[in-house]
Structure formats: C-alpha cells, structure tokens
Amino acid sequence: MRNIKLTIEYDGKRYLGWQRLGDSEKTVQGKIESVITQMTGEKIEIIGSGRTDAGTHARGQVANFKTNTEMTCNDMLIFFNRYLPSDIVVKKVEEMPERFHARYNVKGKQYSYYVWNDSIPTAFERYRSFYFPQTLDMDKMNAACEKLIGKHDFVGFSALKKTKKSTTRTIETISIEREGSMLxxxxxxxxxxxxxxxILVGTILEIGSGKLPVTIIDEVLENKIREAAGETAPAQGLFLDEVFLIIDSYSEDLTICYE
Structure with missing residues (x-):
C-alpha cells in the first residue's frame, strides 16, 4: 500500500474548518476525501497535520493517506485540481515511506495573522484580515511579544476547557511587520x-490600543485565567503558512513525484 503526502492550500471562508464533521461536505477534509474516493474507488480517511477552525486559511497544510491506486503522483495532482473546488488547491503530491504520518511527524508550524489597521476599512481584504481601526502603540505590542517567546503553559491563552494533555508550548518567534495599513x-x-x-493576537492588539497593560501577559501566563486575556481575534485573518516536519533517516528514500 502506498503512502501519499499532500501539501494543500485553501481559502477557508466558506468552510466549517479542516476536520470532517460526520458526512458534512462543508469541511476541507470532507471535500478532499470525496475527490480521493472518486479518483481511487477507495473509501479513504486522510490524516491532517492538525485542525484549522472555520474561516481559517492555509498556504501549506500537510496531509497523508494510504492507497492502492497505481496512478502517478503527477496524475493524482492533475485529478485533484480538476475536481476540487477552486478554493482548495493541492500544491504538491509526494510518495512517502510507510511510516510517515502527517500529524506525528510535525515538529513545528508557522502561522500568519493579518490586521487591517486604518480608519477606513478595506473592501478587498475583508475576508483575509481583521479590521482594527484603533491607533496602536507598536512598542507596547513588541514588548508583549517578547514576553510570550519561550516555553510556557499557554492554557490561559486558549479556548480549552479541560484537558489531560500538556498545554505547554514553545514559541520561537513572534514578529509584527507593517506594510501600509496592513499588519x-x-x-x-x-x-x-x-x-x-x-487569542494572542486579540490580547496584543488590546495592549497596543491601551485597553490592557503589557503586564497582562505575565498575569495570564502565571494565573492561567482565560478571562483576563484579550478578545479572540476572528478567524478570517489567520493563515497556516507552513508545517515543519521531522526529517527521519527513512526520509532519504522518499520520492518527490511532483513539485
């Protein structure tokens, strides 16, 4: 059985997120699985590197699936992009060793978030950014980012209720760049x-606008109280840019069939 890895780009505006919900076709996973069944004649569940929420976009989501099809990777790529909706694009198809797993082989991720910071809203970027017209203090925002970098328990900056899993994560980089009105x-x-x-973006923006002090970062990290942090920024400004994968010894045998 072959193990196929996909690199996927999608506009999440009209989807309920990545994860298939029952038989719902209003998810990215559901749409892709439907095309795989059409392509291979097999009922296949794909494994994603992780979930994205309703309205969130991706430039580099990674998934894999097992199949018996004899189609070449190039033919699969052509089939995907012929039959998928135009807001979902398979950018790359690779045949991987049997042990490759799109979720378990992840060592990190890069996300972007876009904020339109101007007194006048934007017509063209409204589905791909968060409109935030308040004047922002960039020095305070950068100071908040510095406090978040490193290894911390981020449960206070999450929507989790209760979990037995670890909520400790390591953030390597948070940067903010301005290009005109876009952050x-x-x-x-x-x-x-x-x-x-x-939630981090919403908190940083409230710090920049003067609604919250920079010290709120320390308080939430220490006390782990979600209500003390800022509002949750909307999903349409969020993009999954890239998934960083563990390169194991078996990866020397992989075949990049199409790029």
Missing amino acids: HFTFIGDGFLHKMIR
Missing part, C-alpha cells in the same frame, strides 16, 4: 493550542 503577525512554534494564536 502582518508571524508566529513560529512547536505547536499551538485551540484558538491560541487568535
């Missing part, structure tokens, strides 16, 4: 909790 946040870390990036 571009970049987050790189070994993993992110449910709605963590959106």
Whole structure:
C-alpha cells in the first residue's frame, strides 16, 4: 500500500474548518476525501497535520493517506485540481515511506495573522484580515511579544476547557511587520493550542490600543485565567503558512513525484 503526502492550500471562508464533521461536505477534509474516493474507488480517511477552525486559511497544510491506486503522483495532482473546488488547491503530491504520518511527524508550524489597521476599512481584504481601526502603540505590542517567546503553559491563552494533555508550548518567534495599513503577525512554534494564536493576537492588539497593560501577559501566563486575556481575534485573518516536519533517516528514500 502506498503512502501519499499532500501539501494543500485553501481559502477557508466558506468552510466549517479542516476536520470532517460526520458526512458534512462543508469541511476541507470532507471535500478532499470525496475527490480521493472518486479518483481511487477507495473509501479513504486522510490524516491532517492538525485542525484549522472555520474561516481559517492555509498556504501549506500537510496531509497523508494510504492507497492502492497505481496512478502517478503527477496524475493524482492533475485529478485533484480538476475536481476540487477552486478554493482548495493541492500544491504538491509526494510518495512517502510507510511510516510517515502527517500529524506525528510535525515538529513545528508557522502561522500568519493579518490586521487591517486604518480608519477606513478595506473592501478587498475583508475576508483575509481583521479590521482594527484603533491607533496602536507598536512598542507596547513588541514588548508583549517578547514576553510570550519561550516555553510556557499557554492554557490561559486558549479556548480549552479541560484537558489531560500538556498545554505547554514553545514559541520561537513572534514578529509584527507593517506594510501600509496592513499588519502582518508571524508566529513560529512547536505547536499551538485551540484558538491560541487568535487569542494572542486579540490580547496584543488590546495592549497596543491601551485597553490592557503589557503586564497582562505575565498575569495570564502565571494565573492561567482565560478571562483576563484579550478578545479572540476572528478567524478570517489567520493563515497556516507552513508545517515543519521531522526529517527521519527513512526520509532519504522518499520520492518527490511532483513539485
């Protein structure tokens, strides 16, 4: 049986997120699985590197599935992009060793978040950014980012209720760049909790606008109280840019069939 890895780009505006919900076709996973069944004649469940929420976009989501099809990777790529909706694109198809797993082989991820910061809203970027018209203090926002970098328990910056799993994560980088009216946040870390990036962005924006002090970062990290942090920024500004994978010794045998 072959193990196929996909690199996927999608506009999440009209989907309920990545994860298939029952038989719902309103998810990215559901749409892709439907095309795989059409392509191979097999009922296949794909494994994603992780979930994305309703409305969240991706430039580099990674998934894999097992199949008996004899189609070449190039033919599969052509089939996917012929029959998938135009807001879901398979960018790359690779045949991987049997042990490759799109979730278990992840060592980190990079996300972007976009904020339109102007007194006048934007017509063209409204589904791909968060409109936040308040004046922002970039020095305070950068100071907040510095406090978040490193290894911390981020449960207070998440939408998790109760979990037995670890809520400790390591953030390597948080940067904010301005291009005209658009702010571009970049987050790189070994993993992110449910709605963590959106809550971090909402908190940083409230610090920048003067609604919250910079010290709120320390308080939430220490006390782990979600209600003390800022509002959750909306999903449409969030993009999964890239999934960083563990390169094991077996990866020397992989075949990149199409790029």
